[in-house]
Amino acid sequence: MALVTASSADKLPPKRPDTFENNFEEPPPVVITPCDPWPPPYYLEDGLRKVTPYHFTYNTYCKERWRGREILDIFASEFRDRPAEYYEKAILEGRVVLNGKPIPSTTTIVKNGDIISHTLHRHEPPVSARSIGIVHEDDDLIVIDKPAGLPVHPAGRYNFNSIIEVIRADRGLGFNPLPCNRLDRLTSGIMFIGKHRQAAEDMSAQIRERTVKKExxxxxxxxxxxxxxxxxxxxxxxxxxxxxxxxxxxxxxxxxxxxxxxxxxxxxxxxxxxxxxxxxxxxxxxxxxxxxxxxxxxxxxxxxxxxxxxxxxxxxxxxxxxxxxxxxxxxxxxxxxxxxxxxxxxxxxxxxxxxxxxxxxxxxxxxxxxxxxxxxxxxxxxxxxxxxxxxxxxxxxxxxxxxxxxxxxxxxxxxxxxxxETGLPDWALPPPGMEGPTVPVAESDPLAVDLKKLGLEDGLEAPQAESPNLVESRxxxxxxx
The missing domain is CATH 3.30.70 (Alpha-Beta Plaits)
Known part of the structure; x- marks a missing residue:
């Protein structure tokens, strides 16, 4: 499969002799995915959402910790998906390229500003076929109940099997879901999806500034x-x-x-x-x-x-x-x-x-x-x-x-x-034959943890007299x- 390059309308001005600009080189072409199927090749089987394998090109700029390191060393140490032998073969056969050009050796040094591209036949792991729950929706935000096992962003072995891509597939290619907070792949629960950039930035700012209480x-x-x-x-x-x-x-x-x-x-x-x-x-x-x-x-x-x-x-x-x-x-x-x-x-x-x-x-x-x-x-x-x-x-x-x-x-x-808020997950309910809470809590405010008493609020000094429970807890x- 051949790599293709994106056309660019913006070029640097022609180089002139005896000028400072002559020291600059035109940026390398960006390698783009030769095959990005739409709609996503989903199918449901045995309670799982699966994706038919397809070809895809990963592009990434050199990270700071990669600078000055050999290309094979970077792949072998940073990515767990394939063995080092696979990456060595991919480099030598041209499936991994640097700045859009073949790499002469697995010992080639990667520098700041380099673009690494890797084209592969992508096999995504299956995830739960459970639908993404909608807790609330308005003109700015969608508040979802994220299923467990589904990553938020495309990463690693996951691309179409991610929150962003599942929502996009449901609402159309032109919809751009903007996550405001992140949950681990294996974690379920409340997430905020911005419908436009300003809404996403406003909610993200609230979360960063710790004005949002979480349970x-x-x-x-x-x-x-x-x-x-x-x-x-x-x-x-x-x-x-x-x-x-x-x-x-x-x-x-x-x-x-x-x-x-x-x-x-x-x-x-x-x-x-x-x-x-x-x-x-x-x-x-x-x-x-x-x-x-x-x-x-x-x-x-x-x-x-x-x-x-x-x-x-x-x-x-x-x-x-x-x-x-x-x-x-x-x-x-x-x-x-x-x-x-x-x-x-x-x-x-x-x-x-x-x-x-x-x-x-x-x-x-x-x-x-x-x-x-x-x-x-x-x-x-x-x-x-x-x-x-x-x-x-x-x-x-x-x-x-x-x-x-x-x-x-x-x-x-x-x-x-x-x-x-959501209800309790099934695994948090009392087991058969036992009594226990079936609603989140019996307290009037489930988030009423007195941070001031615990001395955990920003800028607060530790309390002078702590409760016995707190002393025991610490x-x-x-x-x-």
Missing amino acids: YITRVVGEFPEGEIVCEQPILQVSPKLGLNRVRANGKDAKTVFKRMAYYPPPDGIKEVEHAENADYDHLAWKRKRGYSIVRCFPITGRTHQLRVHLQFLGHPISNDPIYANQRVWGPNLGKGQSEAEDDEDIMTRLARMGKEDIAEAVAYHDEMVDEYNKRKAEKMTGQTCDICDTPLYSDPGTHELGIYLHARRYRCETGKWDY TVASAAA
Whole structure:
């Protein structure tokens, strides 16, 4: 497949001898996608939204951390989608080009301002076929209930299977959805989509300025403590390639308040893993013995994976989190209280195996207790390759891999101008035979966390006299360090 270049009406003026302009070169042509199918080649199968494979060209300017590095080193270290051997072959065969021109060697150095283009036969992972819910819509905004497992923006292996492209496909090619906030791919819940740029900028500014109060609902391993649990541990991105973030003293400031909504102890008499055809990972014996808690989360800051990392640090990771609640990666204590870098390499090595040699479980588990039914259904390499591009093919993900137990339940303007919320997700409702809350909370204001009392508002000093619950909560967070 040949690459094509965009025509340009804007050219630099002709070079004149003996002038300063003679030192400049005309910018390189921009490589554009030779095949961008419309309408998107969606089809629904077995409860999944799938995309027929198609050709696509990625274009990206050289990032700062790529400057002065070899082209193959950049691809091999930054992108997990394909092995290094694939990228080496793609460079040598001309499927990866630099500034629109073939690359002479895999050791070619990338410089500031370079445009890297990669044309490939794109295989998108399937996502849930669940529709995007509309919470509110007016002339400026669409407030949606994002399904779990669907990324917001096209990125990595996902393009048409993203919030932006699904909405565009539903409303027409000319519609330009503008996300105002972002949720992790595996997270569900409230998102704001601007219908025009000014509306998107106004809402984004409110969120950045922390004038919006947020509440998330999650389901975590074990009996979460009562009271207002404050975690103020800084968070550092350890591996962009693996999406791994951890508590580190040199990380960015991060603050979260947690409050337990319900605890469901394990049923009596559960001693063994159940192996029914409709079994799911909730039947793992070790987890059933610990029970689980439904927890309300109030993020004061907005760091990547903040809630997931803070809950892991406190010893109560999200029950089916594929990164932070996996015993094969973190060991029996699931990373509780860990804040040192000494085991980073081991953690990244084990995490990188998930979905390659090992099953890409979205769950914590003991090796000998993996439910065989779900193990067969989990997404992993099948050993087969695409007839067109030799890309290794994956099996379909199981339902347990399409999201995690984390839901953005409510966003509210602190001045009272607007307030949007959803109900509780199914996984947050009481299990059969047990009593518990079926509505978000019994309090008059679900977001009534007194930040001033907790000393967490910007510019406020810590309170002189703290409540017993707060003292106990901060002790929990610091003792784990």
